[in-house]
Amino acid sequence: MKFSQPPFVTDLKCLICGSSYPHGNIFTCPHCGIDGILDVQYDYDQIRNLPALRDKIRNRSLDHWRYRELLPISPDIPLPHLHIGWTPVYDVPRLARYFGLRKLFLKDDGRNPTNSFKDRASAIGVMKAMEFGFNTIACASTGNAASSLAGLSAAVGLKSYIFVPERAPEPKFTQLLIFGATVFRVKGTYEQAFDLSKQSCDQFGWYNRNSGTNPFLVEGKKTAGLEIAEQFGKNIPDWVVVSVGDGCTIGGIGKGLREMKQLGLIDRVPRLLGVQAEGTKPILDAFASGKDLIPTGTNTIADSIAVGTPRNWRRAIRQVRLSHGEMIAVSDEEILEAMRVTARLGGVFGEPAGVAGAAGLKKAVEQKIVKSNETAVIVITGNGLKDIQSAKQAAGKEHLVEPTLDAVADLLEKQLKL
Amino acid sequence: MKFSQPPFVTDLKCLICGSSYPHGNIFTCPHCGIDGILDVQYDYDQIRNLPALRDKIRNRSLDHWRYRELLPISPDIPLPHLHIGWTPVYDVPRLARYFGLRKLFLKDDGRNPTNSFKDRASAIGVMKAMEFGFNTIACASTGNAASSLAGLSAAVGLKSYIFVPERAPEPKFTQLLIFGATVFRVKGTYEQAFDLSKQSCDQFGWYNRNSGTNPFLVEGKKTAGLEIAEQFGKNIPDWVVVSVGDGCTIGGIGKGLREMKQLGLIDRVPRLLGVQAEGTKPILDAFASGKDLIPTGTNTIADSIAVGTPRNWRRAIRQVRLSHGEMIAVSDEEILEAMRVTARLGGVFGEPAGVAGAAGLKKAVEQKIVKSNETAVIVITGNGLKDIQSAKQAAGKEHLVEPTLDAVADLLEKQLKL
Numbered sequence: 001m002k003f004s005q006p007p008f009v010t011d012l013k014c015l016i017c018g019s020s021y022p023h024g025n026i027f028t029c030p031h032c033g034i035d036g037i038l039d040v041q042y043d044y045d046q047i048r049n050l051p052a053l054r055d056k057i058r059n060r061s062l063d064h065w066r067y068r069e070l071l072p073i074s075p076d077i078p079l080p081h082l083h084i085g086w087t088p089v090y091d092v093p094r095l096a097r098y099f100g101l102r103k104l105f106l107k108d109d110g111r112n113p114t115n116s117f118k119d120r121a122s123a124i125g126v127m128k129a130m131e132f133g134f135n136t137i138a139c140a141s142t143g144n145a146a147s148s149l150a151g152l153s154a155a156v157g158l159k160s161y162i163f164v165p166e167r168a169p170e171p172k173f174t175q176l177l178i179f180g181a182t183v184f185r186v187k188g189t190y191e192q193a194f195d196l197s198k199q200s201c202d203q204f205g206w207y208n209r210n211s212g213t214n215p216f217l218v219e220g221k222k223t224a225g226l227e228i229a230e231q232f233g234k235n236i237p238d239w240v241v242v243s244v245g246d247g248c249t250i251g252g253i254g255k256g257l258r259e260m261k262q263l264g265l266i267d268r269v270p271r272l273l274g275v276q277a278e279g280t281k282p283i284l285d286a287f288a289s290g291k292d293l294i295p296t297g298t299n300t301i302a303d304s305i306a307v308g309t310p311r312n313w314r315r316a317i318r319q320v321r322l323s324h325g326e327m328i329a330v331s332d333e334e335i336l337e338a339m340r341v342t343a344r345l346g347g348v349f350g351e352p353a354g355v356a357g358a359a360g361l362k363k364a365v366e367q368k369i370v371k372s373n374e375t376a377v378i379v380i381t382g383n384g385l386k387d388i389q390s391a392k393q394a395a396g397k398e399h400l401v402e403p404t405l406d407a408v409a410d411l412l413e414k415q416l417k418l
Numbered sequence: 419m420k421f422s423q424p425p426f427v428t429d430l431k432c433l434i435c436g437s438s439y440p441h442g443n444i445f446t447c448p449h450c451g452i453d454g455i456l457d458v459q460y461d462y463d464q465i466r467n468l469p470a471l472r473d474k475i476r477n478r479s480l481d482h483w484r485y486r487e488l489l490p491i492s493p494d495i496p497l498p499h500l501h502i503g504w505t506p507v508y509d510v511p512r513l514a515r516y517f518g519l520r521k522l523f524l525k526d527d528g529r530n531p532t533n534s535f536k537d538r539a540s541a542i543g544v545m546k547a548m549e550f551g552f553n554t555i556a557c558a559s560t561g562n563a564a565s566s567l568a569g570l571s572a573a574v575g576l577k578s579y580i581f582v583p584e585r586a587p588e589p590k591f592t593q594l595l596i597f598g599a600t601v602f603r604v605k606g607t608y609e610q611a612f613d614l615s616k617q618s619c620d621q622f623g624w625y626n627r628n629s630g631t632n633p634f635l636v637e638g639k640k641t642a643g644l645e646i647a648e649q650f651g652k653n654i655p656d657w658v659v660v661s662v663g664d665g666c667t668i669g670g671i672g673k674g675l676r677e678m679k680q681l682g683l684i685d686r687v688p689r690l691l692g693v694q695a696e697g698t699k700p701i702l703d704a705f706a707s708g709k710d711l712i713p714t715g716t717n718t719i720a721d722s723i724a725v726g727t728p729r730n731w732r733r734a735i736r737q738v739r740l741s742h743g744e745m746i747a748v749s750d751e752e753i754l755e756a757m758r759v760t761a762r763l764g765g766v767f768g769e770p771a772g773v774a775g776a777a778g779l780k781k782a783v784e785q786k787i788v789k790s791n792e793t794a795v796i797v798i799t800g801n802g803l804k805d806i807q808s809a810k811q812a813a814g815k816e817h818l819v820e821p822t823l824d825a826v827a828d829l830l831e832k833q834l835k836l
Contacts, residue, residue, distance in 0.1 A: 062480065080765070081508045081509060081510070081765065082506075082508065082765050082766075083506035083508075083526075083529070088500075088501035090499045090500065090501075091499060092499070094575065108501075108531075111501070111529060111531075113526075113529075113765065113766075114767070115533075115801070115803060151761075151765055151767065152765070154761060154762050154763070154764075154765045155764075155765030157512060164816070166818075170810075171806040173816055174806050174809045174810050174813050175767060175802070175803070175806075175809070176816075177813035177814050177815070177816065178757060178758065178761045178762075178767055178802060178809050178812060178813045179761045179762060179765075179767065180758070180761065180762035182817070182833065183816035183817065184816070184817050184819050184826060184829070185816045185817065185818045185819065186819055186820075186821050187818065187819065187820050187821055188821040192821040193821070195821075196819075196821050196822070196823070196826065199823050200823065200826050203823055203826075203827075204826075204827075204830065339596065340596060340598070343569075343572060343596045343597045343598065344572050344596075344597060344598035345572070346572075346573075347498070347499065347500050347531065347569055347570070347572045347573030347597075348500075348531075349532070349569065349593060349596055349597065383533070383803065384593070384596060385533060385593070385801065385803035385804065386803065388589040388592050388593075388806075391592045391593070391596050392588075392592050394596060395592050395595035395596045396595050397595070398582070398591055398594075398595065398601035398602070398603045399600070399601065399602050399603065400584075400603045400605065401602045401603065401604055401605065401614075402604075402605050403604050403605060403606040403610040403611070403613075403614050404614070405614070405617050405618065405621055408602060408614065408618050408621075408622075409621075409622075411602070412622065415600065
């Protein structure tokens with residue numbers, strides 16, 4: 001079966017050399033090689049001139065498909081049934097006060113079907129696999145990209161093959177297996193798992209969902225930016241705060257915000273604050289130096305952003321600069337503290353990478369990068385249940401008590417004294 | 419500060435003797451003791467005659483507060499900011515075919531803020547604590563009730579004290595601690611933890627969120643029934659399938675469905691299928707015998723429904739009977755299989771108790787209790803990430819491979835042969 005093309009996509013454009021390619025099943029730019037990430041281009045004039053576009057979007061169901069004109073999907077393919085996107089935005093005054101900010105919001109992307117931001121990308125991935133005629137899709141991932149690919153593949157009935165490095169924590173692949181993914185635990189590093197997944201896609205004819213090089217996935221991530229624009233409208237905060245690993249997420253969100261400005265749906269693009277972990281901050285270093293990225297090791301509790309060789313660093317830096325934004329790095333201790341305060345003062349339990357943005361915002365306020373009279377929204381990119389081991393480090397201890405009132409009274413007294 | 423009363427609540431009525439009590443901070447019926455569960459009564463005539471009630475509800479935000487006229491909450495108290503309820507309903511044809519059913523839906527309540535159905539109840543709990551002037555709230559729970567209480571308390575700024583039995587699995591209380599709850603791990607059984615929590619509430623002046631005896635919490639659970647009625651409308655399925663532990667959940671959902679009929683918002687009340695675990699089925703036994711409940715031991719992987727001494731068995735059985743429903747029990751093996759097929763054919767990863775309903779429906783179709791030309795919706799009551807240990811038992815194994823294409827090819831060949 002042949003599906004019609006995404007109606008408003010014009011071409012794919014290399015982020016390095018600017019070469020343009022027609023829409024199709026291609027990955028990076030043939031001239032620039034693996035670094036030549038392609039960016040999906042749309043006919044924005046045509047989209048802007050669609051009759052009653054704004055009303056059309058407003059009347060659609062509250063999920064990320066409401067922006068379908070801005071997504072590279074064929075109208076012939078049924079949308080996955082899982083509810084993706086339109087995650088809640090919470091006004092959290094107690095957390096704002098704690099951070100010393102006038103107004104603060106959390107956008108809880110841990111509320112997606114497999115509990116992370118990555119569902120936005122995987123949803124596009126499975127649509128493209130079907131459009132290009134694949135019945136199998138594969139990726140290399142230690143975490144959320146994999147579980148979301150497994151969940152979305154199960155939802156639409158695709159076979160999924162997932163490559164994880166040997167050291168990946170077991171709870172993370174339980175979620176893959178339960179969705180029926182075939183999991184290859186590769187005796188080697190993440191890089192080896194990544195390479196093997198790519199070779200296997202070529203060899204066995206599987207669609208490649210690796211978000212580093214697949215040009216379409218970032219379009220799914222973009223929807224968080226589109227949503228922030230629509231959810232806040234005229235009251236869009238001064239800052240949008242995002243944790244940064246590969247660079248796709250902040251790159252996508254930045255693109256989405258700019259598109260909404262371009263379409264006249266918001267008046268100004270907020271500044272992006274990109275947050276990396278101190279132990280893995282190659283994009284921040286490249287942002288600061290203005291030079292090409294130098295790969296680093298990975299050393300942080302926030303495994304979902306522990307990417308030493310990020311593929312989308314140019315996209316990330318470009319969007320941060322276009323927004324007049326900033327980047328900052330946080331320690332694991334700051335991430336664990338953010339985990340506690342985001343839960344206790346914001347009511348949202350995020351995984352380490354999910355709350356790294358909160359840690360970064362706190363630091364940025366302290367360093368007066370973000371002013372106390374400004375407003376911000378933090379994108380919480382993953383649910384804390386994804387990584388209970390790290391949460392345990394942040395959580396503190398329970399009290400073992402005898403089953404008597406006296407024992408409880410004793411403990412309360414001790415607690416009051418602390 | 420004094421808050422005005424819930425505007426449409428008339429009284430609280432004992433489910434055993436029928437005695438009526440005015441709205442207030444009371445628990446069970448003074449005549450009937452601990453078994454005398456009180457049921458919140460409303461002035462349905464007044465609610466029905468509210469101008470444009472249906473439109474009013476329809477125009478509200480998509481969460482469980484849209485039914486505020488049917489909830490025992492004071493209009494003076496700000497609603498918690500977390501997005502609760504209006505969980506997605508999925509049409510899952512592949513799972514329907516596998517079960518041998520014409521049409522099947524999943525309602526994924528694992529999408530609530532702390533990832534279980536219990537958030538609906540805890541949200542009411544914290545509202546009542548504030549209404550009655552408490553700044554601390556407590557409960558005994560091994561699982562979802564506790565994490566949802568911790569999360570909702572954090573959201574509204576209440577202190578929470580939670581009593582868990584010594585044997586409770588550690589990941590379950592990490593979620594409590596991260597939200598800032600004080601956790602008492604009681605050297606004893608669940609019953610001892612329960613008793614100690616009650617005594618402590620009396621002694622230290624805390625509000626008691628134990629859903630067994632608190633009359634208001636079940637009103638929160640009711641909202642899933644209200645939602646099912648509104649989400650399906652005229653196309654309401656023949657069966658609503660719910661896993662049963664204490665009896666509150668099915669009792670609440672039944673009440674919600676009946677209220678929507680009473681208000682003219684649906685034409686007929688679907689039949690309830692209550693599902694217990696074979697190792698812990700006191701309510702099913704009482705349902706079958708027509709006699710009073712006899713407490714049992716607890717022996718099932720589905721810990722969220724492992725309740726040997728359920729407090730709300732009368733409410734559960736009454737609602738099942740009123741709906742001309744049925745009850746059924748499933749083995750742990752059937753629950754693990756349901757976990758797999760719900761994930762693989764439905765795209766939803768539920769915890770064991772969360773998918774017990776799916777296991778029960780499959781069995782009920784096999785036993786022709788549910789006919790193959792009927793339709794059903796299963797309420798998935800909790801997210802699978804809550805209990806990764808059990809999921810591991812259901813999930814199968816990953817494949818350890820050398821980082822070479824040959825190794826992958828070998829494995830694929832073996833897999834094809836299986």
